[in-house]
Amino acid sequence: NRRKNTSTEEFVMQIVAGNIPFLSRAITLVESTHPKHQEQANEILEACLPHANKSIRIGITGVPGVGKSTFIESLGKHLTSLGNKVAVLAIDPSSSVNKGSILGDKTRMEALVTDKNAFIRPSPSGTSLGGVAQKTRETIILCEAAGFDTIIIETVGVGQSETAVHSMTDFFLLLKLAGAGDELQGIKRGIIEMADxxxxxxxxxGNEKNAKLAKVEFNRALHLYPPKESGWQPKVLLASALHHQGIDAIYAMIDEYMMLTKKSGYFQQKRNEQNTYWLLETINQQLKRNFYNNPKIKDLLQQEVTKLESGKTTPFTAAKRLLYKHNEQ
Ligand code: GDP
Known part of the structure; x- marks a missing residue:
């Protein structure tokens, strides 16, 4: 199979030239668990790095049905109409190859799918959020190298996926619906704190009045939080993604945020912090994997659990013994 032998140089050259099939294939390498694929993916990523980093990264979350895909499509079309190139990625740790994942359904975002200045990639599948998130983070680099200047990352609020998206984006946007005046109920506290x-x-x-009331309530709630390190006061805006209303104002706001934080240096500071976070996160994951996949440790762990159950050791001593054994190898 000739395809398998594409050199790293060829990949990088084609990606930087904006060749989408090559970009897709490189992402497939990133997502692969095959060691040879991972090796080449890492080479491609390193070579793409100098071409990356020149985008803005927007995270979007909200419960199913709130209108995320409709909104992303509307925002995406607005962006491409301004001459931007938009990549839409997703983090959905619950997705698997068989189960339909967010963005997996090709009928979603039809107008964006056919836009040559947009690139849509469903969530990588995987069992752990950490693994899925790392692959998405690497995919961001490839998309940026391919010339996409706006990266949108969607997530449904399962588990800690919002935190993962927040840790790889510059601007975090929460989509909500207006209800019957109890807007703040059922909303995770941490998410409000993350939202820009x-x-x-x-x-x-006919929902306009409720939406305006909700806006007042959210604004009040946001003011209860301490000022953000970015110096940005989070805003509440109204939209009708379906009718493309409010989208230009939302993008103008994001643009204002970018200008402000780039000027103050916060933009780069946050990206540096995110890089350090991902360095440590990757090390943690690798250490864990090495530890738990070690056959000797697997045996010993079982023995220690048995001892623990019969009251012959303490969790602390057992852990120490296991870690000591692992370091010995
Ligand atoms: P997601 O699950 O969050 O991605 O939500 P979707 O984008 O799939 O939207 C769910 C439903 O809400 C669809 O039937 C959309 O047509 C509808 N919808 C999305 N945005 C709007 C909007 O601004 N106004 C109205 N009336 N319906 C919307």
Whole structure:
């Protein structure tokens, strides 16, 4: 198979030239668990790094049905109409090859799928959020090297996936619906703290009044939080993704945020912090994998669990013994 033998240089040259099939194939290498693929993926990533980093990265979250794909499509079309190149990625740790994942359904975002200045890639599948998130982070680098200047990362709020998306984006946007005045109920506290903006979607079809009330309530809630390190006061905006209303104002706000944080140096500081975070996160993952996949440790762990159950050792002593054994090897 000739395809398997594409050199790293060829990959990088084609990606930097904006060749989408090559970009897709490189992402497939990143997502592969095959050691040979991973090796080449790492080479491609390193070579792409000098061409990356020149984008803005936007994270978007919200419960299923809030209108994430409709919103991303509308925002994406707005961006490409301004001459931007938009890549849409997703983090969905619950997805697997068989189960439909977010973005997996080709009928979603039809207008964006056919836009030559947009690239849409479903969530990588995987069992651990850490693994899925790392692959998405690496995919960002490839997309940036391929000339995409705006990266949108979507997630449904399962587990810690919002934290993962927050840790790889510059701007974090929470989509909400207006309800019956109890807007703040059922919303995870941590998410409000992460949000740079809350967009109340479906502010149309007679729902405008509720949306405005919700806006007041969210604004009040946001002011209860201490000021953000970025110096940015999170904003609440209304939108109708379906009717493309409010989208230009939302993008203008994101643009304002980028200008502000680039000027203050916060933009680069946050990216540096994110890089360090991912360095440590990758080490943690690798250490864990090495430890638990070690056959001797597997045996010994079982023995220690048995001892623990019969009261012959303590968790602390057992852990120490296991770690000592691992270091010995
Ligand atoms: P997701 O699950 O968060 O990705 O939500 P979707 O984008 O799939 O939207 C869920 C449903 O809400 C679809 O039937 C959309 O057409 C509808 N929808 C999305 N945005 C709007 C909006 O702004 N107004 C109205 N009225 N419906 C919307």
């Amino acid at each position: 903006a809350i967009v109340i979607n479906k502010a149309d079809s």
